[in-house]
Amino acid sequence: xxxxxxxxxxxxxxxxxxxxxxxxxxxxxxxxxxxxxxxxxxxxxxxxxxxxxxxxxxxxxxxxxxxxxxxxxxxxxxxxxxxxxxxxxxxxxxxxxxxxxxxxxxxxxxxxx
Amino acid sequence: xxxxxxxxxxxxxxxxxxxxxxxxxxxxxxxxxxxxxxxxxxxxxxxxxxxxxxxxxxxxxxxxxxxxxxxxxxxxxxxxxxxxxxxxxxxxxxxxxxxxxxxxxxxxxxxxxxxx
Numbered sequence: 001x002x003x004x005x006x007x008x009x010x011x012x013x014x015x016x017x018x019x020x021x022x023x024x025x026x027x028x029x030x031x032x033x034x035x036x037x038x039x040x041x042x043x044x045x046x047x048x049x050x051x052x053x054x055x056x057x058x059x060x061x062x063x064x065x066x067x068x069x070x071x072x073x074x075x076x077x078x079x080x081x082x083x084x085x086x087x088x089x090x091x092x093x094x095x096x097x098x099x100x101x102x103x104x105x106x107x108x109x110x111x112x113x
Numbered sequence: 114x115x116x117x118x119x120x121x122x123x124x125x126x127x128x129x130x131x132x133x134x135x136x137x138x139x140x141x142x143x144x145x146x147x148x149x150x151x152x153x154x155x156x157x158x159x160x161x162x163x164x165x166x167x168x169x170x171x172x173x174x175x176x177x178x179x180x181x182x183x184x185x186x187x188x189x190x191x192x193x194x195x196x197x198x199x200x201x202x203x204x205x206x207x208x209x210x211x212x213x214x215x216x217x218x219x220x221x222x223x224x225x226x227x228x229x
Contacts, residue, residue: 042204042221048216100209104150
């Protein structure tokens with residue numbers, strides 16, 4: 001089984017709808033991250049969490065919110081989806097005892113129409 | 114500010130050719146890490162290598178090799194005798210050291226196409 005899982009893998013939604021993307025990990029890592037990937041722009045950090053009680057905004061947090069329900073779960077919400085939030089979303093984890101390498105989930109392809 | 118530049122947007126080679134992917138970074142930190150990730154057509158991101166800023170030794174792993182030069186702020190990746198399975202987008206990333214290592218700054222990626 002994959003160490004970092006994301007659900008759903010694909011989602012099409014309409015403008016204005018609320019949507020939640022979920023991430024779970026079995027790696028035992030304390031740090032979790034949400035990124036979005038757009039063609040030609042690489043990966044940009046949306047939110048990150050060092051532990052259950054610590055949540056921080058990344059470089060593009062507007063329009064998004066997150067919840068760290070447990071050490072192993074980190075969800076991303078779009079309160080009112082808009083078309084320019086159409087992207088590939090990745091969850092990642094890392095261990096504070098490591099050297100910074102992050103391990104990524106398989107991604108969620110979100111389309112907002 | 115941290116910045117990673119991958120000047121090559123796309124590279125196309127024929128199988129068995131050697132290919133080098135360039136990565137140039139900017140940071141004011143004296144201690145940092147550098148990473149390469151591979152994103153094959155299936156979409157997942159695969160961690161390839163991590164390099165500590167104190168360790169400028171080149172590294173080789175099979176057909177892959179990495180050349181870290183602090184003097185030129187570069188961390189280039191070479192694939193020897195490329196294969197079709199090497200076709201992917203490759204990302205270089207820069208990270209801060211442990212303790213504040215909460216964020217990786219990614220380059221925009223290089224799309225490598227290896228043709229049979």
